[in-house]
Amino acid sequence: MRFSANARTGNKTLLTSWRSSSDPSVGNFSAGINPLGIPELFMWYNGHSFWRSGPWCGQNFIGIPGMYTSVYLHGITLQDEGDGTFTLSSIQDPAYHLTYVLTSHGKFTEQYWDYGKQGWEYTSEVPSTECDLYGKCGPFGSCDAQNSPICTCLKGFVPKNQDEWNKGIWTRGCVRMTSLQCDRIQNGSEVGKEDGFMKLEMMKVPTFAEYWPYLSSVQECKDECLKNCSCVACSYYNGFGCMAWTGNLIDIQKFSEGGTDLNIRLAYTELDTWRSVSYNFSVSGNKRNVKVIISMSVIVGAIAIFICVFFSWKWMAKHRERKLISEETLSFKTREAQETVFDGNLPENVREVKLEPLFKLQILETATNNFDISKKLGQGGFGAVYRGKLPDGQEIAVKRLSRTSGQGREEFMNEVAVISKLQHRNLVILLGCCVEGEEMMLVYEYMPNKSLDAFLFDSLRKGQLDWKRRFNIINGICRGLLYLHRDSRLRIIHRDLKPSNILLDHELNPKISDFGIARISGGNEVNTTRVVGTFGFMSPEYLMEGRFSEKSDVFSFGVLLLEIVSGRRNAHFYGNEHALSLIGFVCLSATLPEIYAWKLWNEGDITALVDPAISDPCFQVEIFRCIQIGLLCVQELAKDRPAVSTISSMLNSEIVDLPPPKKPAFVERQSSLDTESITQNQKINSINNVTISDLNG
Template sequence: MVLLLFNTRRRFVIVLLLVTLSCFSFRLCFGQDRITSFTTPIKDTDTLLCKSGVFRFGFFTPVNSTTRLRYVGIWYDKIPKQTVVWVANKDTPINDASGVVSISDDGNLVITDGRNRLLWSTNVTVPPVAPNATWVQLMDTGNLALQDNRNNGEILWESFKHPYNSFLPTMSLGTNKRTGENLKLTSWRSYQDPSTGNYTAGLAPLTFPELTFPELLIWKNNVPIWRSGPWNGQVFIGLPDVDSLLFLDGFNLINDKQGTFSMSFANDSFMYHFNLDPDGVIYQRDWSTSLRDWRIGAMFPSTYCDAYGICGPYGSCSSREDPPCECVKGFVPRNSTEWKARNWSNGCVRKGQLRCERQSNGGGKGDVFVRLQKMKVPVNAVQSDANEQDCPKQCKDNCSCIAYAFDRGIGCMLWSGNLVDMQSSLRTGIDLYIRLPHSELKTYSNRAVIIIAPVLGVAFLAAVCVLLACRKFKKRPDTSAELMFKRMEALTSGNETASNQVKLKELPLFEFQVLATATGSFSLRNKLGQGGFGPVYKGKLSEGQEIAVKRLSQASGQGLEELMNEVVVISKLQHRNLVKLLGCCIEGVERLLVYEYMPNKSLDAYLFDPLKQKILDWKTRFNIMEGICRGLLYLHRDSRLKIIHRDLKVSNILLDDNLNPKISDFGLARVFRANEDEANTRRVVGTYGYMSPEYAMEGLISEKSDVFSLGVIFLEILSGRKNSHKEETNLNLLAYAWKLWNEGEAASLADPTIFDKSFEKEITRCVQIGLLCAQETANDRPNVSTVIWMLTTENTNLQEPKQRALIARRGSCDQGSLSINDLSLTAVTGR
């Protein structure tokens, strides 16, 4: 009996000891979503996971970072793309894996390094401090909360009150005039560097005592660069595309009338957030399980006219007009020379003086108010208690009031200073009334009397003519299009016959509105990518045909010449490995090209994505290499024009439904005469990392320039790595391939996802071909027809590659590893 009791007690002690050890080792007693004073601190390899499994907290290094710095933050779990939504030690990273997150003796959550130096703290007062006084929990909402264990879990500190670059559901942004608190988003410095960036976003601070309605702003270094317009209870009334707004579903702004605003939104899914990116743009993103990627639903700013104050004082912007800026009625440009040169920063001035004081004294006719419709109202409005009927009178009776507007959700708005940051023709806009001298109204009336009768007559005749013309012609190029075609024909430099030039004019011209409708007003949901030329959007025409629309960005270094060059070149080319141009659009400031739609986007989207690169097996990659060669051979030898692409790279290789390659982006292509083999240019354009030495350094262009780029592409396809990627030896991909070749280990360059012993000989052969193409001397490189022969002919002895290219051949050191794939040059003077 005693023995039995002893054994039972011993078993109980053993079980209790095991349970206790489990609690301390795995935090099972307190859950995996929290830290307490007596649990094991979180080390570099440990994490917290919220109960729902959506968010994880711990140490991370940003994707594609060139450093090994460690940060502590919160990110989405179970998503293949690293998406960090909050960072603690953003400006104090850890240089190694020695970091620890724990509860300190004073009850704060702290981050320390291997030397026990304090790098970050919640920095709140927790009196009196006692053992296990506080604990930290990662909530299902993504909020990290420091709680008081003695006071029913009172929250002492939370990450939602210290937001960084992401705005999550149930989070609030706001401003408190009494306390001076202003919760704003702050961007990362770059996509690889989470330290404090240059951009902030949030509700405007209350600088005017009378201001009682909020606006959303983005600042760059505390200077506003974008403004939403005021909130009317449902939407911000200054946003250009109401269809893309998400404020109608779940957004709420609370105003306590005491100087405190807070904005929050609720959503059924936490896989949804707003993010202020390092480029100063707010993106709305939601996770698509089918696409396995974030979908972009809205973007602010989204148009050229969204730039804060782009047209200066009393200037109004319309993205549908060319030029986009114009002075409002009664105003003229302050500096007409600057205005004509498209420099609108100085804005406009009144044509005539106001007569408000004379009206007050009973002398002469007073001022009048002119209505501007569907406007984004100016900044710095002051709210009045006047109703809709009394609002005009209140402004009219106040000589300092120069404009007013009324919105039922906001009330009466008055302006007394310069009218800045206006837009017209907005679907969410409202009517704005601007004070003008009576003489301006008289001018308009006199003009109307003189002009209206003949105009009506002319308009009637014009309408009849237009109707008759429309019956005969469905589309007719406008004047700018006609001029464009004349300039295009000049670009051919006598290479084309008259009949071919006529065929050039047969290229379809699309109306801008047709393309806007097809792309959902160029919605970010339809954005396929971004190049040096501008963004590319997916579209669908009314007859059901899917298209890709490239829209020239006004900020792009490329312009009409490149667009015309691309139309001239690609409209003449028909090959299964070249993308097909369907048409173009030239309207006002808009320049667009319309292509066949490639559902699999570009080659780089597969090669450099850890998940998608598995789709490209060895056979597929080999077929892609061969297809690129056949498209390039057509450009060099088989087409009616002899064309050097000059910007051949993996991002300019598109993939169709069957992953067949199609060369695209001919904006920088050079058309050669039939008897011309080489040319010299002082304008070097293209992308470092793919540029041949003789072209980058001396401006020499030939077929062999494209062959060099082809060799780099081969090595990237084989390895699944960018040429700019640095290996452990600090060599770029091209230099690293040469090193492996000289060591007899060329096959080890291959992407592990495709390597197989049965393919080793083929892979080694393709590495050799890539290095032959990337030799320093142009004459040593094979032409494209020889490359195809080497790819498709087995049991043939190939030449040994001689020397890898050194980008800075005339320098004193080897800079072959300094090729940068992502740096595009558009105007560099050659030697």
């Protein structure tokens, strides 16, 4: 049997597990080759990296201890087909009968046929220890199954979050204590001596290595790494060559046998400290005099404590300095922040943008085929969105901010500040960002079904949204909004709730996205002179007076709910004789004394509003109830609109009797306009779904 993977096309042949030992349907685990960089054998759990073999060195995988023994040399082989395709094959030698099984419990096992016993015998399985699990100790953390605790930071690094680390939560990993020489030059601080390397022996090297085959010795490998500011580690494997790493070092493990030497790049101060302490300990160990041993131990301990305190203080000082530089350079205080959107009662950390985790530009370029047009998902005022795939197989959506968009930069900073602090099943997940030179990008989880409008307003695809799915979407949006308004530690007003900002996952579950113009509220109504949002979804008090609150999002939710029920866009309600928007806000050339939904409600003909695709008598009561809730949400006065918590109770019939809705917004304004203009313009079907970027009087 052959596994294959193509680095150019991304096509893979995978081995998949059963769902259980008795159920042969497709399970949660899959295994195959990751061809990016140096090929490795990977195991994935529901698409997420679960285990890896380490790089293929020509005869074996470096990250599987004991694989250098003869049985493995006959077992499998990995070939480069020359067109970007790598193929992993099982043995052809009839003397060996081996089989490889991926179990439903996530074990990749090797079995051989025992001719004497006439049965299959296990020889090995992976993962075999907790340290084999991918990224167990996070970036720059090393795992050793023989130690307790199993995770430690590499020399020269400290836990990113000490409290979590002490509790055994290691996934956030470690951070460097002292900057490398290139960073010191860039920051304008004292340059000092050249960096050096700390050698770790018998290691499982990190994931995603770069291969430098033209180097023929350990020293050449180190010298080349020092010339490259991005290089943070290197390794020379005899018979194979030089491997190097940039970015975070992930999935490092200490073996009791096998593996290879890993050279970690450190600042000269960290390197000298490590060497001197090691030397002092070795001298002490050779002494037989107990007094000398005790004296040296005390001295070394005192020096170590002093060094730790000193560098911790230095790291904290530098960390504070970087925050200030980041705030000044990236100008996070937007005009709206100056208008007291961020009031003085908010937590201090809200005022600072934490750009973590950071993605390397090179990684995102590779993931999106250098932002190829075929990977483009959409375009907005901020720039383009591209589909990509990370080296571990995870699919992502990359929002690439336009270099010429001033407002795009504000959206970038605002979205990082807001959504990075939010976690909810109905909010899109921000995986990280990238800031290199002029490039500014946001990396999200990829939503395979794109946005709600792609289904709702497509005559061919809307049939997939039956009423049960639509009601699930409505409920999901409501839950996400409730989290923003009430349940998160920050109170968020989204300000741009609309179908194109509702993403759908593979099961058509909704996730609210695009927090570029969202604002943190202290709980009261906020005033602004800069109105941003989308026509047709903005509440009257916000559009006309610049006042927004949670009830502004409720208004937008009401419009959205009525769109989901009707299957028509807000600005697409055109009859044979009249042009009407869903709630009444139409282009100024089209005016009527009543608005469509309100008119049908009063006439008792609400059935005409319902999308024929969901016109099922079985669900009529529930559909009509949703229409009434939608009309309650779009009432003229903010105080008349229900809170999201109340809407949730209404949707779930916890509140049985709903109050009658009052006239929706813009009715009186429209009725005061000249109706003759309708006749003159009734054939002009203006489609107004423009997002306001900036309005200044």
